[in-house]
Amino acid sequence: MTETTLIAGQVLQTHADPFSTPPEEALTVASGAVAVAGGTVRATGTLADLRAAHPDAAVHDHGDALVLPGLIDAHVHYPQTAIIASWGERLIDWLNRYTFPEEGRFGDPLYAADVAARHLDLALANGTTTTASYCTTHPGSVDAYFAAAAERGMRVVAGKTCMDRNAPGELLDTPRRAHDESADLLARWHGRGRAVYAITPRFTPTSSDEQLEALGALWAANPTCLMQTHLSEQIEEIAWVRELAPEACDYLATYERHGLIGEGAVFGHAIHLEAREVTRLRESGSALVHCPTSNAFIGSGLFDTARRKADGIAVGLATDTGGGSSFSMLRTMAAAYEVGQLTGAALHPAQLLWLATTGSARALRLGDRIGRIAPGMEADLLVLDLASTPAIAQRAARAETAWEAAFPTIMMGDDRAVRAVYLEGRRLEGRGADRTAGI
Template sequence: MGAEQGLSPDPEKPEATLAERLILGQVLAFEGDPRALGLAAARHEARGGVLVRDGLIRAVGDGAALRAAHPEARITDHGDALILPGFIDAHAHYPQTAIIASWGKRLIDWLNTYTFPEEARFGDTTYATDIADRYLDLVTANGTTTVASYCTIHPASVDAIFTAAQARGMRFLAGKTCMDRNAPGNLRDTAQSAFDDSSALLKNWHGRGRLGYIITPRFSPTSSPEQLSALGALWADHPDCLMQTHLSEQVDEIAWVRSLYPDARDYLDTYEAHGLLGEKGVYGHAIHLEPREIARLQEVGAALVHCPTSNTFIGSGLFDMGLADTMPVGLATDTGGGSSFSMLRTMAAAYEVGQLRGEALHPAELLWRATGGSAAALHLQDKIGRLAPGIEADLCVLDLASTPAIAQRQARAKTIWEAVFPTIMMGDDRAIAQTYIAGEPVKAV
């Protein structure tokens, strides 16, 4: 837990100096992807500090030196806790908050049994607002400071989550989920209404504060070719926006896509043929890719998002992290198909999936995927996901001895990686000593 020491305001000191906050603890910063750069990409300060002013990181380094250089800064000392960038969840469905951990079934059955009935409730603005606030409470309690979320077909669902995120000062990405077929009648729009609604929401929210709109066809089975083309045209009109969708999650889903799009070369081609393949495309799951699909994704520089708890919970398959050697790969909970709001649990699941594929992912890579890797997948690496001057001061502070089981293992650690790995594998919201959004603490401790 952090202890804050305040100083009385001094009228002789500049206001900017008085607004500085110095957050002390162990600091773990990454200069880049440890998968490519090795452990040289990481810098660990056992007695470090992060200086914050006006919502941005101003300096990172030795805690004592920063304290001496900034004697008027407000001090929050987290002791031996580990300061990291805030976690970034690169693929989630906030409207599925209330149905997380619903029993069993494959993807299509799960959508019909749980997801669609729940999403139909988001035509009620009051309900959407309640779930939006509940969702943000849950993720920030778990150290997550940025999410890329699907909403529902209802514009009010987008308004609700953006309003809630803006009130908290969060960087948040979201979009209206578009579907005009193979869904209940009360959850269908049309090609034209999908374009019109998305365009209006984009104009209202994109770039407003720390918010970003994402063009969001759910996936090819629930969008007609006409709707995919309409959304492709919208993306062409707004190339600075991201586009998110699902790709090759389950083998029976792929067979369904093949039956619906018999002329397509593969699943990815159903997007490519309608203007929905590009550098700012973010494709969730991507488990069962064909060689042509991999080559095209690499060629355009698109990003993939690994959703390990979802992939195991729904029985989809095992993602190949080797794809991160040649394209951006983020990490995500995929709530509520994913079975946890915690990016720690998500990292643990990614490790387990890697083991089943014969690759033991290093703790450095797991932490990077949940921070800098997800930021890069969302084209936000210049704003979030790192501890560096000029980056937004969204931080997560980990208690590395949050439970007796974790504490007894951490006590034997000889390196920072041995110290943090038990928290990755066994940690939950109790391990989050504090979450900072734009430099301000948000978790009650």
């Protein structure tokens, strides 16, 4: 018989999109509990009612802590884990000085396995239960990431990064190799356990038309996969794309003409969009991912979350490590709030938490499985201590609403706020989740 566990605290539940519904109606927080069994959420309600329904269930009572869906980091580069916080470069120089030399090391399967494990443990320690990662051009880097995620029981998205130009020779593949190696990896991993494959051209400057055409054909043949790439991150990048593809009407067109747009297409950054691109992204059902710490760290610009949501485009949130300067989605939410202030829209705490959970899940076409606490959803849960440091505690003590209590942790919290992490209802012990041990 499947054992049931009751996880109690202040439970966050999602009812609607807080960008189209008043935020405090779209998401609610109330004292309660979550019943989990067999890896999924079975019920929510008061602790008393769930105890009566499941008298033999184990109870993890987290008191005043916030129980919410595990955080979803919708755009990361796990091979850049070791070069996070590298000083002083913009995008193209960053790639040449730091990223490409580091990615060259991932031809060593042992090194790839070590960094994959390290990255996922850092994610879990910060309350992130799902990531969507670019790997390197080495197929072994993809195997390493999916294998490490499977060992931990994590749902992850990943794919072989494809490049056939404008990168060091040892990192280049060809249109045929990109297609065939991606196809082999897709067949090996997509849908196996909790793995989701993403066809992954890095971006137009490093993928020829021939390569993008081959990857578009692969996606057309495997539509349940995702497709992830970069779009309009920096002004210099856009100018480079114009030089490489002068016949294209805009940056998005370099992907669109090869079928790399539509539901399941996930575009990182997308800061400097033209009107036609906004229209086509909305019409096609493509998703964007906001990477605020990376956009600031590399000097890319300000993504206007409220405007893109008003445009009717799906938006997720991400650390973009290692261009991003933190593994913490709490810090990323704080940065998104700060960027929102600069673009004229102070995001509500409910909107920030939604972006890091339901919003990211929808962007990754996983909204039917993760990102909300509801019956039938996978039981990836995070418990946040809303008084994890003296500075946060003294501010939270004056809170008059649940949102006022949560906001100091969003703005000032880090891994010390992570009281517990659950994957498919199983509380983590050890590794990067040492802070979650104890019950």
